[in-house]
Amino acid sequence: MEALRIISDEHKNFWRMAVTLEQVANELEAGASVAPAFFQSAFDYIEQFADRAHHLKEDDHLFRLMRLRSADAGPMIDALEADHRLASTHLIELRKEFAKARSGQQAGLVASLRDYTARLKKHITTEETEAMPLARKILTPEDWAEIDAKFSDNEDPVFGAQARAEFRELYHRVVSLAPESVGLGGHSGGVLDRSATPPVGDVLLRVTELESSYGRIKALKGLNLEVRRGETVALVGANGAGKTTFLRTLSGVQPMNGGAIWFDGEDISRVRADQRMRRGICQSPEGRQVFGPLSIEDNLRLGAYTQPKHQVPQDLERVYAMFPILKEKRKLPAGTLSGGQQQMLAIGRALMGRPKLLLLDEPSMGLAPLLVEEVFNVVKALKREGMTILLVEQNAFTALAIADRGYVLETGEITLTGTGHELINNEQIRAAYLGM
Structure with missing residues (x-):
């Protein structure tokens, strides 16, 4: 297809x-x-x-x-x-x-x-x-x-x-x-922007009554969530709430016990993880998970294994334009990168799959405040391009500040949803997650 x-x-x-x-x-x-x-x-x-x-x-x-x-x-x-x-x-x-x-x-x-x-x-x-x-x-x-x-x-x-x-x-x-006040993705482009999507539109991802367990422990309990094309949606919650389990289930790595996952008009509940990636669900995992002994460029190429070979050079250049430090160090082992640079590599690797839906799992984890700001600037840039993003974060304030909508997950259940602005100003959320 x-x-x-x-x-x-x-x-x-x-x-x-x-x-x-x-x-x-x-x-x-x-x-x-x-x-x-x-x-x-x-x-x-x-x-x-x-x-x-x-x-x-x-x-x-x-x-x-x-x-x-x-x-x-x-x-x-x-x-x-x-x-x-x-x-x-x-x-x-x-x-x-x-x-x-x-x-x-x-x-x-x-x-x-x-x-x-x-x-x-x-x-x-x-x-x-x-x-x-x-x-x-x-x-x-x-x-x-x-x-x-x-x-x-x-x-x-x-x-x-x-x-x-x-x-x-x-x-x-x-x-x-194009007039400066209008623009078409800026004056630095020149190639067709294959990542940009229409403004928020039809539902790309719909999850209904999703359940997943680890043995007898039910990690997800009838979770319902949707993401529309062009949206940035944040899923926030404390450690152990089930955020990473949800992303693993969504990408097909963690088995589901009930419910349904619809993506781009298709029920993918029984579709293998590799086939979900081919359909456009690409993930930057928690903890980066880069292949340390491999070169930076080889790590990026692994993200493109589902794509036609003739497209890879173009996509590499796009990632390098976004993360110049990766191009500078592309021949070095990925393990030599700092934590922030490895996070850039993990995001770049996901982008090499040409995602319709980009899953970002705790991109700020373990990073110094300045690096957190840098990583979220990248997320903002992808959002401006129109990429559809599902962002899972413990750093609730930063995530909700850039999200169109958000969901609050507690012990495997969605307890609250609303726009990013509404959730930031919700007294319950401010007390529980923002320390305010």
Whole structure:
């Protein structure tokens, strides 16, 4: 199902583009000026990448086989393909309104931008929440082999290696021309940001009535929790509350005795740990667990063992850009790193798996206060990129301060939930965990 991962990665970039165009519409309405070259580059990117490459691949390969496998899929695919056909027409209208705006008539452009982005976001949501889950259910292994081969064909003239390089160049131009107040991930990028996800959206992870035991000792007692795409969710609690057991159960290392785990629309309760990682659940474990005798780079490569080999160099550079000290010391044994540097390595190793959901288990454990701040700055940066994060922490204040939502775990049960802000200001939590 590599094709679905590719499609989701492309959706993430389209979503960011849609959000940016919405923000630009707000800027225009407020009287700000935006460089004409930004619009020209953004429209070119949408036309060449979405309308010509992305849509064509889906129609010719994924949707064609879905029609063969299920008559019930027909109406939905009809609607999605109609969106694809009409996309170029909508873009032409957008270009026309842009031409009028250059003559001072901006109201039409603002309205067209909002209409276009609403259509785009609705289309992406339908594909992610309806079409892709259905494809997982109805397509055969032979179907996926055919689809994946087409999507990964580097010689394809429409979406091969050369075409992707051109798309990256277009994206870089859009980033460099975006207004400072809007941005598209900053001016230092230039490649498609394959980690960025849409703003908080549909449920990615849903855990219901989860139970897990160590012999006769029940560690998790009917735990319920959910994480939405783009969220940072904190799970806080005292030592022995069951936080690490929960993450181990979630990643498939610890057996579960009851309940269900749904991830990306699929029940993975009986899926092996390695297959959960392939689906996008990647963990930075408690205590770092780096392989001391191996080099730093070899540790990172181990995190990418489920990924296609041709992607590893690109992902290594991304991790090295985030943690320059790892690049500087990449040939040294991982055991020579300080505790803080080993934590960076553990997070980097998890990122090499291209996670849809990043699990961070006690990332501040055993670190000096200054290093704790540095590690959480990394978590904040990943959050800004839109990565979906489940953060397990005993350092409740720091975790809740950056979390969209939080859960409080006590002796294997969720006792309280709310936004990070609500929990920080909850008197019970302040007394029990924040020492206030």
